[in-house]
Amino acid sequence: MGIKDVKRDRAALDPALILSELAKTSSTWRDIEVFEQVSSTNDLVIARLASANPDAVLVVTADEQIQGRGRLQRVWQSPFGAGIALSIAIPTSAFPCPVSAIPLLVGLVARNCLAQHSDLIRLKWPNDLMLISSNKQLKKVGGILVQLQGRHAVIGIGINTDLTDVELPTEFATSLALAGISIRREALIASLLNALEQILNNPDPEWLTAYRAASCTLQSEVLVTLPADRTISGFASNVLISGALVLDTPQGQIEITSGDVVQVRSQLT
Template sequence: MTPQPPENRDKDAGRWSDLSRPPLNATALRRALIRPDSLWSSLDVVPATGSTNTDLAERAAAGDLREGAVLVAEEQSAGRGRLDRRWSAPPRSGLFLSVYLTPTVPPARWGWLPLLTGVATATAIARFAGVDTALKWPNDLLVTVDGDERKTGGILAERAGDGVVVGIGLNVSLTADELPVATAGSLALAGAHHTDRDPLLRAVLRSLEDWYGAWQTTQGDPALCRLQEAYAAGCATLGRNVRADLPGDRSIEGEAVALDADGRLVLATPDGTRRAVDAGDIVHLRPAS
């Protein structure tokens, strides 16, 4: 191995020596989360990777994963959102993780998984950090910073092997100077009571385990497990006039009035009809002009 020049060693040490952003304690996290009766079967924390979703998906394709595998990165260099939109943040400034799930519910209901993850994450944030978190359909987490709604997190679910890899990216301690875009936010900027990532990660995974268990028990029925009700209650999109941009330069405008049984957003259009749009068909969802 070629010795690293002293100036590079100093640069790397600086990136990882911020005492206000301590590393995650993988041993303590495993001890708290991995039990015989738990959903979580393994938990790995890596210093850096391109994308935790990509890493788990590759392992799933190779048949090298059990349900409940969790991969967390202190830093992602190629984090992705929907439609391969990039997600970047300084090292140890947030939670960047993916989990592998193999639902036993009918595949037609698997589209609820990113919505379920949003509800679980928002619930955990409210309980642990004391921050009200709204859900922007289909996969964003919003907080209020200086009176404005800002995106602080995103969710990406992808089919992999016999299951689904669900990724969560959450800005925790980013300062205003570190935000990648003006519309981004963080829990710290939203006035979080706590920004310690270890207990926050435990809270997110325990909440996800609870909601996933209830969803599985009801065979994925979003009404019976109260997921549809919970998502609608926390969804900032409902009640607003929006424009859904679709492939091929098409768009639909209308008031977002409901979520249907498949997790699609129902728009009441100006001509008096109701149209349901699927998350997989949406390029952008914006406020209507």
């Protein structure tokens, strides 16, 4: 079966089912726009913000993105019906953390939602959802992209739910389905929205402790690619409330606020 055959067999998102799943929760975010295809859910939300109330929460999801992207402008593959492409615009004042730590907080929320279905999900600093494969390799199953737009944080959540091996962009990616994890997309969208709203309404003062416990970056030797293609290696010893990664190096401790982490050695449990 080819990619076109796989796409044809996939069902589109059912807006009524998303609302039905949300009705089982305490979420008040019920005004959701659902599209079959968009260029980018984040771009669409940003366009909507131009005429939105300053305190509005906007939610957009789609079956397919044709110009989806992740951090550092990397392409994010979003084949029809094969994953979660969800964007939420939330006033930055609503978050119980520094703006710079929003990607980490949202990553923890997404990880906790997936942890209800699998204990193999980990967090890679700063914004990746990783899955421990059968051969104990870490493979990317999702990611978080946060863009600041005026008073809002526009949060993009991408999760590979049903991609087949031929649809994966690289050998370092995977999907929930390939790991034997089956989640209906509508239920996962509702779960993500409810969990995010709950942590805003009822902040967990221990969220950073929970993030550290779920991290596959901490307590590892890592190589970090910095802006301007500089690199630095060290032992990832901590993540701060600012969202910065602390590296122990022969020259002392260094706080990394932006970079691309390559795992050199880690202990997967």
